[in-house]
Amino acid sequence: MEIIFDGLRRLSGNEYMFSKNTNLSHSHLSVPNTINDVPPCIAQLLDNEESWDFNIFELEAVTNKRPLVYLGLKVFGRFGVPEFLNCSEATLRAWLQMIEANYHSSNAYHNSTHAADVLHATAFFLGKERVKGSLDHLDEVAALIAATIHDVDHPGRTNSFLCNAGSELAVLYNDTAVLESHHTALAFQLTVKDSKCNIFKNIDRNHYRTLRQAIIDMVLATEMTKHFEHVNKFVNSINKPMASEETSSDCEYAANMKNFPDNQTLIKRMMIKCADVANPCRPLELCIEWAGRISEEYFAQTDEEKRQGLPVVMPVFDRNTCSIPKSQISFIDYFITDMFDAWNAFAHLPVLMQHLANNYKHWKMLDELKCKSLRLPSENNN
Ligand code: AMP
Numbered sequence: 001m002e003i004i005f006d007g008l009r010r011l012s013g014n015e016y017m018f019s020k021n022t023n024l025s026h027s028h029l030s031v032p033n034t035i036n037d038v039p040p041c042i043a044q045l046l047d048n049e050e051s052w053d054f055n056i057f058e059l060e061a062v063t064n065k066r067p068l069v070y071l072g073l074k075v076f077g078r079f080g081v082p083e084f085l086n087c088s089e090a091t092l093r094a095w096l097q098m099i100e101a102n103y104h105s106s107n108a109y110h111n112s113t114h115a116a117d118v119l120h121a122t123a124f125f126l127g128k129e130r131v132k133g134s135l136d137h138l139d140e141v142a143a144l145i146a147a148t149i150h151d152v153d154h155p156g157r158t159n160s161f162l163c164n165a166g167s168e169l170a171v172l173y174n175d176t177a178v179l180e181s182h183h184t185a186l187a188f189q190l191t192v193k194d195s196k197c198n199i200f201k202n203i204d205r206n207h208y209r210t211l212r213q214a215i216i217d218m219v220l221a222t223e224m225t226k227h228f229e230h231v232n233k234f235v236n237s238i239n240k241p242m243a244s245e246e247t248s249s250d251c252e253y254a255a256n257m258k259n260f261p262d263n264q265t266l267i268k269r270m271m272i273k274c275a276d277v278a279n280p281c282r283p284l285e286l287c288i289e290w291a292g293r294i295s296e297e298y299f300a301q302t303d304e305e306k307r308q309g310l311p312v313v314m315p316v317f318d319r320n321t322c323s324i325p326k327s328q329i330s331f332i333d334y335f336i337t338d339m340f341d342a343w344n345a346f347a348h349l350p351v352l353m354q355h356l357a358n359n360y361k362h363w364k365m366l367d368e369l370k371c372k373s374l375r376l377p378s379e380n381n382n
């Protein structure tokens with residue numbers, strides 16, 4: 001464990017871990033006017049949106065890489081977001097379009113499909129009995145908005161890269177939570193700038209301030225340098241008291257949470273953090289695709305660092321030498337297992353835990369066979 005502290009400066013948790021723990025068709029699609037107006041093939045896919053095994057890559061393919069607008073319309077509708085915000089579906093659609101347009105489709109991983117995936121996971125978690133019972137409608141709305149915007153305008157480079165390169169964003173945010181600060185600030189700027197897409201224009205000042213605070217808190221919680229702090233607080237303030245509380249039912253326990261806004265905040269942080277890195281808990285084929293995408297984005301960063309003579313912040317992610325199975329095993333061991341054990345103890349997520357165990361076995365099997373790629377050569381179908 002000493003490696004967690006050894007030499008950790010501004011690096012995000014996983015960069016640090018990786019640097020030390022070495023060992024379709026795209027026909028033109030117009031945007032729908034209403035949720036009832038989406039092309040049948042998209043509507044059909046979205047019918048399965050409430051399932052954890054929903055295939056976001058199929059949605060990416062049939063929507064010409066605009067899954068966020070379509071999934072957003074459906075999910076926000078299901079959770080009564082337009083009613084809560086007192087905004088029309090046209091405003092919501094314009095907002096989703098504007099946010100999606102500000103994700104970089106050129107990023108291998110941090111594009112609008114990742115945002116849609118995090119939105120999907122967040123909506124799934126909000127449907128779990130204990131989560132639903134613990135939160136207010138405002139929290140649900142804030143969580144869905146936070147998931148949607150949480151990586152907007154991500155440049156496909158990490159915080160450390162931006163700091164090392166002396167980028168404008170790093171200077172603007174004093175090398176502190178650079179990307180997370182940017183995602184939140186930009187999303188609010190873009191939203192209120194144009195009344196056509198201002199989903200907040202009809203809510204009163206106090207409501208807006210509370211909602212805005214909740215959204216900011218959640219997006220900032222996705223920063224990985226604070227990972228262990230957030231997980232520990234959740235375990236100590238939510239899981240432990242819950243385990244000792246034998247008398248009250250789940251339902252009573254959850255309802256009681258509504259009297260403790262600080263605990264609601266910890267639940268919301270944990271929820272978006274888990275949604276953000278839920279890809280190792282997806283069905284194997286989806287998990288493999290995500291691992292390929294994040295690896296490619298990291299490889300591209302390492303390439304650029306070498307080209308520009310910048311420090312290589314994640315030497316493990318060198319496309320010439322990387323073992324993807326090893327990198328996934330490290331990521332799961334370091335960040336995923338404990339966090340999802342804690343989240344599962346609260347939210348009860350047997351399907352995710354089963355996928356996680358299965359996916360972990362896949363990476364272990366490849367590593368034992370000294371295979372460095374995403375799957376066995378015999379299974380390569382692309
Ligand atoms: P975000 O940038 O908001 O998506 O934060 C999540 C962090 O976890 C990012 O630094 C991702 O690069 C990292 N991450 C997510 N999934 C994986 C994965 N399968 N392997 C390695 N890192 C991951």
Ligand code: ZN
Pocket residue numbers: 114118150151222276
């Ligand atoms: Zn993310």
